[in-house]
Amino acid sequence: MATSRSAGAVRVHAYESDARSYHVNAHWVESDQGIVLIDTLLLKSDARRLAEKLKATAKPLLAILITHPHVDHFSGTGVLRAAFGPVPVCATRATADGMLRAMAKATAQGWLKALGDDHDPDVVLPDCVLEPDAEVTLGNLAFRVLDLGGMESENNTVFHLPAAGVLFGGDATVSNAVYFVGDGRSQKALDGLRQLASRFAADTSVYSGHYRPETLGALLRENTRQIERMREVMNAVRAEPGALTDAGQLTAAARSRAVQALVGAAEQREGYGMDPRAVASMNLQELMREWRESRQAHAAAAGNEARPQ
Ligand SMILES: [Zn+2]
Structure with missing residues (x-):
């Protein structure tokens, strides 16, 4: 078309x-x-x-x-x-x-x-x-x-x-579809959206790589909100008692709850023709990886501070 x-x-x-x-x-x-x-x-x-x-x-x-x-x-x-x-x-x-x-x-x-x-x-x-x-x-x-x-x-x-x-x-940016954070960069995606807001007028027409064109201001509000919501969903599930293995991975039951919650949070957004659970699973896996990496980075920084100079 x-x-x-x-x-x-x-x-x-x-x-x-x-x-x-x-x-x-x-x-x-x-x-x-x-x-x-x-x-x-x-x-x-x-x-x-x-x-x-x-x-x-x-x-x-x-x-x-x-x-x-x-x-x-x-x-x-x-x-x-x-x-x-x-x-x-x-x-x-x-x-x-x-x-x-x-x-x-x-x-x-x-x-x-x-x-x-x-x-x-x-x-x-x-x-x-x-x-x-x-x-x-x-x-x-x-x-x-x-x-x-x-x-x-x-x-x-x-x-x-x-x-x-x-x-x-x-x-x-993407209009009316689930934002793909499957390469583990939800925080950087939020930073990138802020850069776009600071560089271009809100009424700029944006032609995204999938689905329809949309004005920048509306896209930035929507994409930011949904990425923040995905992070909240992941953080809520992994903070539940017993949700994590010793290696910091979600248990199978917790993963299943998180996928379900992400599918719910996606509401009626498009999913690139894929099963919504598959899109949610890819995003969840990378949100968790990103969380583990930031936790390790914080632990390493705290360790360095505690070490005598
Ligand atoms: Zn693409």
């Missing part, structure tokens, strides 16, 4: 995939001089359909920008390159550095196998490195690059197009 919206001479389009590829979006910006594509989808079949839409404009593809190192956002790059030739693939160093790790992790988890030939396991690494706080001009489109660090993935880059008043948020 594709939707489009125009702001002056610039048009923003979305390619929205379905549940088979977690409702991931690619966006493209069209000016009179050409097209800039943001992210390249998960499946080869979607990337081919996207390439056809871009070809139909009869305009040159000026560059591909990658928002973050998760395979559903960069796996279609090879298909786009095959269709358009060697267009620059641009990302910050921190995003580029995470891509091979992300592909290895997704491969090890086994779920890519189910996609068969419709997924390209060869990572096309960026050949155009963006500074983490740079301005990049492609044709007559001037983008501001901002690296937010680890949030939903190990690095989340956003691209601001001031001329159109839009921000391409990747998965730093």
Whole structure:
């Protein structure tokens, strides 16, 4: 499915995939001089359909920008390159550095196998490195690059197009869906959302990596509230008597209660086409890991203070 919206001479389009590829979006910006594509989808079949839409404009593809190192956002790059030739693939160093790790992790988890030939396991690494706080001009489109660090993935880059008043948020933000903290960074995600609030106007239109566009102010309020709620749910369950093993892991019974509570806290939000319990389990596992790591860091700091100098 594709939707489009125009702001002056610039048009923003979305390619929205379905549940088979977690409702991931690619966006493209069209000016009179050409097209800039943001992210390249998960499946080869979607990337081919996207390439056809871009070809139909009869305009040159000026560059591909990658928002973050998760395979559903960069796996279609090879298909786009095959269709358009060697267009620059641009990302910050921190995003580029995470891509091979992300592909290895997704491969090890086994779920890519189910996609068969419709997924390209060869990572096309960026050949155009963006500074983490740079301005990049492609044709007559001037983008501001901002690296937010680890949030939903190990690095989340956003691209601001001031001329159109839009921000391409990747998965730093998500509208009407469960925020994925499955890479263990709920605190950093909250920090990143605060950075967005301090850098961009609340009425900026944000095109997120999944689901529909939304204004920044509404997204930040909603995403912040739901991440804080997830942390509260996890903290409440693990603080119950007998909830933890000696190693600081939740017992099976406590885990089951926590998953149930997280599913309840997710209310009617979208879950990327996955079982809500599966999304809750992934988030819970990493919320717990993050909690254990912060507890260990505090213990180590306290130990250092107690030690005679
Ligand atoms: Zn994603």
